[in-house]
Amino acid sequence: MGYELRLKIKDGVRAVDGKVILVTGAASGIGAATARMIKERGGIAVATDIQPGLDHVLDVRQPDHWDAAIEATVAKYSRVDGLVSNAGTMSAGSIIDLKMDRFRALNRIHVEGAFLGIQRVVAQMRKQSTPAYGSIVITSSVMGQVPMPGLASYASAKAALTNMAKSIGVELGRKGDFIRVNAVAPGPVHTPLMVEAMPPGYMDDPASFADVPLGEAANADDVAETILFLLSNESSFMTGGVSVIDGGWSLS
Amino acid sequence: MMVALKVALVTGAxxxxxxxxxxxxxxxxxxxxxxxRNAERGAEVVSAIEGEGGIARFHAFDVMEEEDWATLAQSIISREGRLDVLVNSAGGFFSKPLPDTSLEEFRGLWTMDVESVVLGTxxxxxxxxxxxxxxSIINIGSLAGLIGIEDCVAYSPAKAAVIQFSKVAALEAARLDPPVRVNSLNPGVIWSDMITQSYGDSDEVRAFVMDGNALQRVGELEDIANAVAYLAGPQSRLVTGTAMVVDGGRGAD
Incomplete structure (x- = not known):
């Protein structure tokens, strides 16, 4: 058997034992929760962000930042087993009035950033073994699947990321590698990004989430739990998929 | 008796x-x-669980009979006093071109795959x-409910119904206090009795099944069991109304 499948129960609890996983946008929100959870469950998180203070400064738009972070990670741990392509930003406003440079800026971070990172991480995984093994998780959004007036630039960037997970996941699998690519699609989440993007007090007001069937916005940890599942061998037959974490928000 | 342990009910177990x-x-x-339905095989599963130090009991019933469900519900309410997870897995399958499929065959599979899930939920x-x-309620659908599959004129629409039914049930279940979650879990082609009984158990079938997957291996029962554990537990506490797919990338393109 060329793949890891037979699991001991402990793998369900400490799902990422020994795996070296690079996380972008790890200074706050979903990225910070994911990096912390990887460490709690026996993995090695390489936490990166555009802000200094973590393992590496990584502006996802800069190819040389990616190269440096991957090189340093391999020098220290001799491999990369996973990538959480999570760095993102938000830009609200009517798309008709949106300045082209703001539209481009958002796509450079989300779409080009993920593209640059996945390309480089896959190349590294292929150096490690044949076939190559690994798991890549992209932070997308339910807005990549459902329309969101006023957030068209963000929603269309997330739609690109959702399809990127599907297309690259299928492509890598068909080439014989066991590098899996999946997207997580959160609905409303309590993160600094959302607090900043929404009107003051909005995220703290339960009434804001009255249209979420389960009645609440997710915490960063709720999304991180699903990312951990997708990084682990528990999901070793999942690729090109989208895991929704939205309390039922996108149902109706 | 009330049990302190979390309780799970699995149909088609x-x-x-x-x-x-x-x-x-x-x-x-x-x-x-x-x-x-089969007490002998039921006893085998119970002893497999007990052999690993777990706790289980077998309940013989027919998922297509509403009276059987009512009896089982009463039994669980009085014996265990709680239900944390329900996996509606019982179902059937056949593959046949439409011109050769009888209405009886279509209805039979609809009853087995859709009505059983409706009653179970x-x-x-x-x-x-x-x-x-x-x-958390987990309804086993199929990739066949999301994409078209040749000669699955009864199975594919039945599983599509399971997926859509689960979304509606999720909205209703969210109104309960405490809220209940409902998701469908949709396997691609999994190497199981269902496949080997219909298509045969040969290297050719295995190769064919594998070839359609993006990931170059067959799906195993454990792959689906892993996803059941994810949807059952607190790690998915805000996941409801979703159609989760575990298919080795078979349906993504």
């Missing part, structure tokens, strides 16, 4: 995905009620409501 899910939930520490929600259990 005597074979295939249901059996794998029951064993996995037993390992996760659930008290597992294994539902099925209905009584599962009643048990969870009456015992105030913050439960």
């Amino acid at each position: 005597t074979s295939g995905i249901g059996r794998a899910a029951a064993i996995r939930l037993g390992r996760e520490g659930y008290h597992v009620i294994c539902g099925g 209905k009584y599962g929600l009643r048990i969870m409501r009456d015992t105030r259990s913050a439960g």
Whole structure:
């Protein structure tokens, strides 16, 4: 058997034992929760962000930042087993009035950033073994699947990321590698990004989430739990998929 | 008797995905009620769970009979007093071109694959409501319910119904106090009795099944059991109304 499948129960609890996983946008929100959870469950998180203070400064738009972070990670741990392509930003406003440079800026971070990172991480995984093994998780959004007036630039960037997970996941699998690519699609989440993007007090007001069937916005940890599942061998037959974490928000 | 352990009910637990899910939930520490028609195979699953130190009991019933569901619901309310997880896995399959498929065959599969899930979700929600259990219901659909599959003129639409039904049930279940979650879990082609009984158990079939997957391996029962454990537990506490796909990338393109 060329793949890891037979699991001991402990793998369900400490799902990422020994795996070296690079996380972008790890200074706050979903990225910070994911990096912390990887460490709690026996993995090695390489936490990166555009802000200094973590393992590496990584502006996802800069190819040389990616190269440096991957090189340093391999020098220290001799491999990369996973990538959480999570760095993102938000830009609200009517798309008709949106300045082209703001539209481009958002796509450079989300779409080009993920593209640059996945390309480089896959190349590294292929150096490690044949076939190559690994798991890549992209932070997308339910807005990549459902329309969101006023957030068209963000929603269309997330739609690109959702399809990127599907297309690259299928492509890598068909080439014989066991590098899996999946997207997580959160609905409303309590993160600094959302607090900043929404009107003051909005995220703290339960009434804001009255249209979420389960009645609440997710915490960063709720999304991180699903990312951990997708990084682990528990999901070793999942690729090109989208895991929704939205309390039922996108149902109706 | 009220049990302190979390309680899971799995239909179709005597074979295939249901059996794998029951064993996995037993390992996760659930008290597992294994539902099925064949008592001999039911006893085997119970002893497999007990052999790993788990707790289980077998309940013989027919998922297509509403009276059987009512009896089972009463049994769980009075014996265990709670229901944390329900996996509606029982179902059937056949492959035949449409011109050769009779209405009886179509109805038969609809009853087995759709009505069983409707009844299961209905009584599962009643048990969870009456015992105030913050439960998770997992309905086993299929990739065939999301994409078209040749010669699956009954199976494919039946599984599509399971997926859509689960979304509606999720909205209703969210209104309960405490809320209950409902998701469909949709396997691609999984190497199981269902496949080998229909297509044969040969290297050629295995190669064909594998070839359609993006990931170059066949799907195993454990792959689905792993996803059941994810949808059952607190790690997915805000996941509801989703159609989760575990298919090795088969359906993504």
